[in-house]
Amino acid sequence: MFDSSGTRDPVRPEIALSWKRSRLSGVDPSAAIAVDTADQDAESRLLRAATPVLDEVAQQLAGTGFCVLLADRECRVVASVYSDRLVERTIERLGVVNGSRFGEEHAGTNALGTPLEVGRAVVIHGEEHFLDSLKGLSCYGQPILHPVTRRVEGILDMTGIVSQANPLFAPFLARAAADIEKRLLEGSKASEQRLVDAFQRVSHQRNIAVAAIGDDILLSNRTALDLLDTADHVSLRSLIADLNPDQSRLVTVELASGALARVQADRISGADGGALFLVEPLQRERAPIRRTHERTPSPGERLRRDLMRARASSSAVAISGEAGSGRTSAASDVVGSVDASWHDATRIAFDGREQWVTDLVRAARRRSGVVVIEQVQLLPDSVLPMIADLIDASAEGPRIVMTSGAVADLPPTIAALLSRCASRVVITPLRERQAEIAELAQAMLEGISPELRLTASAAEALTAASWPGNLAELRVVLHRAAGDRASNRIDVTDLPEDYRTTTKVSRLAGREKAERQAIIGALKDCGGNKVHASAQLGISRSTLYTRMRALDITV
Template identity: 45%
Template sequence: MTTGSNSPVDRPVIAQSWRRSQMSGLHPEDSPDVRPVSISARDHPLLRAASPVLDEVAHQLADSDTAILLVDSDARLVSRTFGGVRVERVMESVGAVSGVGFAEDAMGTTALGTPLEIRGGITINASEHFLDQFKAISCYGRPILHPVSRRLEGIICMSNLEQTVNPLFAPFVDRIAGDIEQRLLDNSRARQLAVVEAFQRVAPRRDVAVVAIGDDLLLTNALAADILASADFGTLRAVAADLGARERSTKMTLSSGNAVDLIANQVPGSAGGALFRIRPSEFSRVVVPRKQPSSDPVVPVAPRTGWTHAAVTGEPGTGRTSAASELVGDRSARVIDAAGLLGSGRAGDLATALGADDAVVVENVHLLDPVGLNALRAAILAGAGTVVLTAPPIAELSSPVAALISLCPKRIDLAPLRRRSTEIPALAGQVLSRVAPHARLGAAAGEALLACDWPGNLTELTMVLRTAADEAGRRGDTTITVADLPSQYQTTARAHRLSGRDRAERAAIVDAMSACAGNKVHAAKMLGISRSTLYTRIRALGIDH
């Protein structure tokens, strides 16, 4: 980072924050987008706990140029308390409005975003803000931690319109944070009691498995303990995160491969707690489509009936080869990978294979030259034999390749793993049965996997599980823990706790980032949002960037 007369080089913590801000693409003269969003205390545990405390503080701040701001764990501004009209106008002019994100990658160095990065309190004087728009404000902010889980719930910040922070701010803010933390503890006890009471009303039944999930609470009856593996509880938490007020009935595949009928209900007064009733289905156990041991991923495919030519599309690693093999079944088949024909002088291999009686599987058909594409088109139109093609998603294909795929009456589009998060425990169980039969996935490790984006799809999942099983084996254990996973997968489980709408937004951003090779400027343009808004949503949705 270049330094000058305006660089805060005398405080390393500020210098490091400025460096992070620059690496996020911010410039001092930037003025980030501000889009107010209404935040309801009813739906926000932190705000529900903080509101009575902040109401009391408001009387103490009257007729002063000070403000108290509160952001949640995603750096969204959820509460504002002003001592006067002047400070309110100044704070609103710099974007301090409800719902706006104050993460460092969106707003630079502030006493709201920087404490999230350093997980500690910090004083920031006016000139130490990275963005010029904040240089008339000084502030002190510190984290609010849940007294039981020690989870970071938010940041409380006190600001004034001076060039330096009032030295009395730190003890005053520390007292406010302590009062909020105590109310979080009291509310947590009440929420847990609601979950326990809901569980006790249903748990005595012996004909149904019962699971209750709350904040840092998990309860099961004897039948649930028998049929559910630890990894299945991560899937249940994902379902709980997307529950509405109405009862939800669905089917679920357990990590054992067995299918069950699931009935889920929200627990009133639990702030996201859920009660599950689970019955085994009549459906048969999911079968791993594999004739012999292999490192390829598992992909369940419908049986082949009434088709001659087929196409399998999907991102790399989703199991296109496995799906094509399952479609061909026991028939004799010739497999040709178009990638191997490039510059090899073996262009005639395709014509030879199409002229034989065997089924033909053409991998990576999008890599064929125009001559090869025309030969395939002619063979399919002539009704020759059985042809199975594999290719990337249809939206990524050129017009000639997409037209060729459209000639296949049977099409299988394999969804990327990031859109199959609730299936991950079951898929992990199937993968482990092949690569490490004696290993099993622990609950915490399963939840960590649910939070990952999986750009490499099932192939990546297989690699991760093989590595983790080896690490657990070196410890002399058969249960995979979070510590056994490669370091980049030892993530928080924030992503799988998002609402359905947030998960859809998260998937759209991940897809845009992938299409733009990680270029955030181009991804923001594709999504129709500003760069600063994209940075804010990346942070809020827990996207690894």
């Protein structure tokens, strides 16, 4: 970046990060601005709130040489006002029209996409733009937040040529954004208002956690904030998946903290699937005699218990689980700080059987420590008798710890080998640990970056995934979602596309899933144009919108 004298200006950190994100997204600086040809909803909540404000802004812009652009939460331009016709033609020649996509993944660093990415107002001046076509402009972008949910509803941008940059951009645009936010609150959808009203009627109750959860809104009283976490929000939503409006359910559940609670779940009529939850913690009763039916521990609790017992024992240990389930981590947990030698059966293909066996025998001759043999399901039958002898003699030599694939997939010879181990640890596949996925994901995120937090919608989507790659797959997904984000929130839209299916979709019946797939296919065929898609499907556009909402389809 250079100033008018040709001296290089220091690059602001937020701009440098944005350029890095732009390059990682594969944006070409010489590319034209992408335009979304899909039809726009003129009755959207954002446009209803913004149109009167933009009308007033247009009067104030007259003769200034500036324009103001409005983009939705997908960073697509949905409205614009200009000081005069000349400015309008100039901006349109750059490719800035209704439907233009200004997300950083499409247009690089700019005053619509970058504020959306970082969650706050940003100035982008001249050469700071990533696209060459925008470098002659000076722009200021201000996010528009819903006053209740604090979710970004859109972005407001003020643009002029570089030589006309003015520090008054900021207060002018901030005031306009505040006016739109006020109208958003006043014009909140009736469905959201019904959910808010239901929450306000009961939120004052003491010692009872009250939460109202809808597609775009989450309200909690102080007790709920202390008692519930993200994993609980996902569990609560699953309680009302099969309820009709005005239906209720009373159940006892175990919260993520391990505490028991009685939950009354009420599906609110006219609230677009929103529900009210009253959560009352229960005291665990102390029976005078030993109970014969105790609470079933979660898979994670069983794993921690089995690993603790294995650490305390001196016998051979067999750890079984699917690929990516954490077998090596579990083995490391058992080994602890004890000196250990590691031998992976996959190395036989590279080192040769004789060399691999020689290394193993050398390690086994020690009188102490641990010998870890990984992936024993890959061992050739010829070495199994020797491994069996090592297990049987482990009381007098180094301790043997083995890892293998899932028990159900093991050949009889390997299953027989593992049966010689006195300590057995079986790791449950991630798809069978749905109640723990949100907690596991949050712990992984904190390992990536301590300030990152998983939203309820993202946690729900992760819970609905099938996870054939188990924890290893989850870790990859979270790394992709985290990326170089400046925001500390990981929302469902930050997840890779294949992982954005919600619990609501996963519970659809076969016919509904087929209908959902047909609608998605039609929208894809028509480039997202809902008018053309409805014609292809043989239904009205209003019916298409209704079914898209019911089947959780977003475009």
